[in-house]
Amino acid sequence: MNSPVLGLGQVATGIDPDTGTLQTTDGEDPMPVALFEPERAMMSRLPGGAPTEIQVEGSIASGMRRFPRGVADLRTIPGWALHRLADDRIELRSPDGGVYSRITVAASPDWYSAALHHGYAVCFYGPQLGVRTPPESTPEQCTDAKRLEEFRTARGRGLVADGIIAYRNNR
Numbered sequence: 001m002n003s004p005v006l007g008l009g010q011v012a013t014g015i016d017p018d019t020g021t022l023q024t025t026d027g028e029d030p031m032p033v034a035l036f037e038p039e040r041a042m043m044s045r046l047p048g049g050a051p052t053e054i055q056v057e058g059s060i061a062s063g064m065r066r067f068p069r070g071v072a073d074l075r076t077i078p079g080w081a082l083h084r085l086a087d088d089r090i091e092l093r094s095p096d097g098g099v100y101s102r103i104t105v106a107a108s109p110d111w112y113s114a115a116l117h118h119g120y121a122v123c124f125y126g127p128q129l130g131v132r133t134p135p136e137s138t139p140e141q142c143t144d145a146k147r148l149e150e151f152r153t154a155r156g157r158g159l160v161a162d163g164i165i166a167y168r169n170n171r
Helices: 054-061 109-118 144-156
Strands: 012-015 022-024 033-036 076-084 089-093 099-104 120-125 161-169
Touching: 033 089, 033 099, 054 120, 054 161, 076 109, 076 120, 109 120, 109 161
Parallel strands: 033 120, 076 161
Antiparallel strands: 012 022, 076 089, 089 099, 120 161
16 A cells, blocks of 8 residues: 555545644554556547546446545445456456456465455556656656556546455465
């Protein structure tokens, strides 16, 4: 959660009523994060409206939440599930059991251990999460700061869906 690319910081557990300061989870096992960034965006715009991404809107219509700029209000999303496949890809499944997206992740025992420990992972879905190198850029140009800027811009445009999703280890 506290990756410099996401810029989300620590998980807040509450607010101290006397001082008004946020309480955080120092020392808590980090919640694993899965970023689902489709290879191609399907943009749409109604006359007079703001541009939207059809797949993000579909995930929100199916229960995920929009992830705007500002305070991150992440919640458990019933019905959605993350499945670890035999080939170590991660599959995001919608409430009807259909495959919504798949990603290939680098083998990370810490990520899988945290997902098993918590039984959930924080999932983000959207076309500009800072995962893929934009066509006009080189991998060297995609610094953590550039990826963070892309993620924040997408949040500001309403192009990111989120949820804390149940994890299923299918191996």
